[in-house]
Amino acid sequence: MDEKQKANQNSYLTFRLGKELFAADVRYVLHILPVPEITEVPNSTDYMKGVINHGGKVLPVVDTRVKFNMPQVEKTKNTCIIVVEINSNNDTINVGAVVDSVHDVLEISDEQIQPQPGIGSKYQSEFIDGMIKEKDEFIILLNMNKVFSAEEVDTIVKTPETGNQKPETKNQES
Amino acid sequence: MNDHFQEKFIEEAKELVSGLEEALLLLEDNPDDTKHIEEVFRVMHTLKGSGAMFGMNEISEFTHNLESLYVFVKEQQIPVTKQLLDLTLDSVDHIKVLLSQKIDKGTLSNGLELSGKILQHIKNAGIEVLQDSESSDILPDKVREQDKIIDQQKSVATFYILFKPGKEILRDGTNPLYLLDELSTMGSTYIFRHSDNVPTFRKIDPALCYTFWEILMATGNVIDDIHDVFLFVEDVSTIEILKIADCNILDNSDFIRKAESLFVEGEAMSKAILKNISEELIVLPGKLQSKPVDKAVIPVSETGKKDNHKKENITIKQQPEAYENRGISSIRVSSDKIDNLMNNISELVIVQARLSLLADKMNQPDLSQISESVEKLSRQLRDNVFNISLVPVKNLVARYKRLVRDLSKELGKEIDFFTEGTETALDKNIIESLTDPLLHIFRNSIDHGIEDIETREKIGKPEKGKITLKAYYSGSEVHIAVEDDGGGIDINKIKEKAVNKGIIKAGASPGEKEILNLIFLPGFSTASKVTGVSGRGVGMDVVMRKIKDIRGNVEIDTEVGKGTTITIKLPLTLSIIDGLLVSVADSLYVLPISVVDKIFPVKHKELQDSFNNIIVLDGGQILFIYLRSEFVIGGEAPVYEQVVVVRHGEQKVGLVVDAVIREYQAVLKPVGSHYKDQDFFSGATILGDGSIALILDTNRIVSKFTNDNQ
DSSP: OOHHHHHTEEEEEEEEETTEEEEEEGGGEEEEEEOOOOBOOTTOOTTEEEEEEETTEEEEEEEHHHHTTOOOOOOOTTOEEEEEEEEETTEEEEEEEEESEEEEEEEEEGGGEEOOOSSSOOBOGGGEEEEEEETTEEEEEEOHHHHTOSSOOOOOBOOGGGTOOOHHHHHHHO | OHHHHHHHHHHHHHHHHHHHHHHHHHHHHOTTOHHHHHHHHHHHHHHHHHHHHTTOHHHHHHHHHHHHHHHHHHTTSSOOOHHHHHHHHHHHHHHHHHHHTOOOHHHHHHHHHHHHHHHHHHHHTTOOOOOOSOOOSSSOHHHHHHHHHHHHHSOOEEEEEEEEOOGGGGGGTOOHHHHHHHHHHHEEEEEEEEOTTOOOTTTOOTTSOOOEEEEEEEESSOHHHHHHHTTTTTTTSEEEEEEEESSOGGGOHHHHHHHHHHOBTTBOOOHHHHHHHHHHHOOOTTOOOOOOHHHHOOOOSHHHHHHOOOTTHHHHHHHHHHHHHTTOSOOOOOHHHHHHHHHHHHHHHHHHHHHHHHHHHHTOHHHHHHHHHHHHHHHHHHHHHHHHHEEETHHHHHHHHHHHHHHHHHTTOOEEEEEEOTTOEEEHHHHHHHHHHHHHHHHHIIIIISOOHHHHHHTTOOSSEEEEEEEEEETTEEEEEEEEOSOOOOHHHHHHHHHHHTSSOTTOOOOHHHHHHGGGSTTOOOOSSOOSSSOSSOSHHHHHHHHHHTTOEEEEEEETTTEEEEEEEEEOSSOEEEEEEEEETTEEEEEEGGGEEEEEEEEHHHHHHOSTTEEEETTEEEEEEEHHHHTTOOSOOOSEEEEEEEEETTEEEEEEESEEEEEEEEEOBOOOGGGTTOSSEEEEEEOTTSOEEEEEOHHHHHHHHHHHTO
C-alpha cells in the first residue's frame, strides 16, 4: 500500500442494530462500555435513555434503536454503549449510544464510500455520509455529528411525508 | 519586575476606586453620615499612599488634592453638597482614566482642570489658602498650600521616628525612600541615616536593604497618620514612633545640635535622652504632662514587640485592623490553580460519600466517627475554596448605581436604584464578563424603559422611576435580573419591525417569547429615535452573545405600561451543593437544602383525596406537587409519603416524595446539552455507590407546575 492510498484511508467502527450494520468514523469513538445501570431522566424525549456514571462524569445516553425507529429489545450480553465525542452547536460534547453489538474496525479508503441512493433509502440523507459495500453487505456510514446532535431530532428515519413508506414495517421484514 | 508591582497596585487601586465610588454614592444618600465621609477619606488616603509607593505619581498627586478637600469635609468646614459629590465623582472618573494608563494630553489637562476645581471648591468654602515658601518638587505648589493649612489647623508636635526596614523590603517593590519622601510632605523633617551596615562592594546584594533611618519630624499630623505612611511595610520593618515634644522643637538649633551629638552610626538614639533634651529645652507655661517614654513607644513589628507590651498598643492597633478587614492583604492566584483545587475537592467529596456509605454498611463506631470527621472537614474545605473564587454581586453594584445616577441626570429623568440579594456570590470571572452586558441592559432601561417625568405623571405613575438589580440563586443557576417600572416593550412594535425587515413573514404568528427574542438579533432596535445612549441596534445581540459565551442565557419579561425585567441566567460553575437526598420509587433525587423549609409526613390517602392539590400543613394551605405523577413514575406509593416544603420566591410549595433519606453533599455535574430542554433538573450527582441522582430544580418545577395548571 503506497503512501497516497494510506492518506485516503480511515478506520471505521461497525456496529449492529437489528439486522443493519452501521459504521462510525473511529475518530469520534472514545470508549466502548458494557451497559451499566442507567438513571432515567423523567420527562425527556423518548430517544434519551438516561444518564450513566462514566468515569466520574455524567454521560447522557441515547437509545439508538429509538432514534432509528426500531422496536425495543431486551438487553443481551452483546449490548453495549459506544461513547462518542461529537461537535454540536460549536461545542464538543460526549454522548453514549446504546447499540446491539459492536462488530469490527474496518480500514476503508474514501473511494470505497458510495453516496447513499436517493430513492429507496429509509434514512434522511443528512444523517448519512455514504454507504460502504463490504463482503456483500451494505454498511451505512453515519454522520455522527448529526445523528447524535443535542438538537432535538426525534428520528432520522424518513417520515411518510418525505415520500417513503413507514420504516418500522420495513425494519421488521428485513 | 516593576511592571508586575504596578499591575498589582492597579488591580488593588481599581478595587479601592470602586469602594470609593460606593462610599460616595452612599454619602449622597446620607450626607450627614460621618462614617461614609471617613470611608471616602480613608480610601483616598490609601490610594494616595500606595500610588506614591508604586511610582504612580499622577494618581498620588491628584488624589492628594481630593484628600485635602475631604479633610475639610471631614472637619465639617465644607458641607456635603451635590456639587461636591459631582466634582468628586468626576475626579473618581479621572483616577480611573489614570489607572487605565491610557494617559494622553486630554487626560492631563482634564486632571489639571479638576484639580483647579477642587482647589476652587476649597476656596469657595471661605477657607483661606496660605502661601508657603517651601514647596516640594513632587507636589504642585497649590497642593502644598493645602498641606500647610492642614498642618496649621492642628497643633504641631515633634516626633521621633525609627524606621528600620526589613532587609527584604526591596524585594516587595517598596522603595523606603518614597516613604521618607511621604514623611517629608507631612511636615519638616530632620533625617539621620545609618548606612554603616552596608557591606563592601564585593559582598553587597543589591536586592537587600542595609540602611535604616531615624527621623525627627515636626508636623501637625497625629501619630496615626505617621503610622499610615508605614502601613504597608510595618509587618516587615521595625518602626517606632515617639512624640518627643508638643511643639516644633526642630526650629530650636540647640536641640538639633544635641540630637546630632547623640547620633551614633549604626545605633538607634536613646529615646529617653532625646526626650529629656527636648523637655529641658521647652519651657512651657504650666508644662504639659507628657507621657512617660516607654508608654508612647508603639511596637508594631516583631522586634518592636519585644520592647514592650504595654496598654498603649491598643490605640494604634485599631487602625491596621480596620485595613485588614477591608481585605487589602491578599494574594493573587491564577484561576487554574483554583480550578484544580476545586476538581480535587469534587473528587474528595465523592470519595467521602463512598466512605460514609461504607461506614454505614460496616456499622463500626470507629469507622463511622472517622467518616463523620472526614465529611465535616471536606465540607469546610469545600466552603473555603468556594469562598476563594467567589465574589459577591455587590462588587458590581457601585458602578451601576453610578450609571443610573449620571445617565438619568443627563436624560432629565429621575430614577431610584435598588438592589436585592447582592450578597449572592459568583465566580470572579463571570462577574467580570457580566459588566458590559449589564451596562447595556441598564442603559436600555434608563433610556427606553423609564419614561420621562411628564409622561410618568400623565399616566399616573410615581414621578421617580425605579430600577432594581436582583441577584438570587435558582437551583443550580444564579439569576441576575434588572427590573424597571418603565413603559415595557411593545410586542406589536417588534413584530411590525420584524415584518418590515423581513425577519418574519407577514402572515406568521409567532409566540410572544419568540417575538421578544428577536430583540437579540443583531441590528434590531425598536427605539424610534437614536440617542447617544442606545438605540443603534447594537446592544442586546452583544448582550446575548457575551452571556452565551459564559454558558448563560438571557430572558425578557415585559408588560406594556408596567415595565420590563431582563434576567440573566448563569450556571454556577462551582457546584457542590448541600442537598437533601430523597427517593421516589427506585430513583433518588437531590433537593438543594437551601430551599427546603420543612418536611411533613402525610398519609398517601390524604393527598389523594385533597382538592386542587392543596393540603393544610402547619395551619396553612399549601399547594403540593406530586412528583411521582409529575415524573410519570408508576408503581405503588407508600402509605406515608413525605411532603418537603420548599420556598419558591415568597411562596411555599410542597413536593411529595416517597422518603427523605438524609442530607447529602452533592457535586453538581452537568447532564449535557442533550437534556437542555428538560425542565426539572439542574444537573446530576454521583452517589457513593457510583449511581446517579438527579438534582431537582425546585424553582423550575414549581413554575412549570403553576403555569400548566392555570
